[in-house]
Amino acid sequence: MRITIDTKLCIGSGQCALTAPSVFTQDDDGFSALLPGREDGGGDPMVPEAVRACPVQAIAVTED
Incomplete structure (x- = not known):
């Protein structure tokens, strides 16, 4: 899994x-x-919830 944050959206x-x-x-x-x-x-199980919690969808999770 790879997490990225779009700093232009955040x-x-x-x-x-x-x-x-x-x-x-x-x-x-x-x-x-x-x-x-x-x-x-x-391995944090809360990452998907953090992605959903972002009000502007600035966080993306991709599978390696």
Whole structure:
């Protein structure tokens, strides 16, 4: 699995970081970012819910 965040779409709502805090965080400007080494989700079962929680669909998960 590969997680990407479209930084042009992200509005910084933080829903991803609230839903899957072991994978997502917010950068210094308040926008979503992946924690280092978590581009594959780290097996966190909450990643799909974090994707659904994004109000602007800025997060995509693709299978390798």
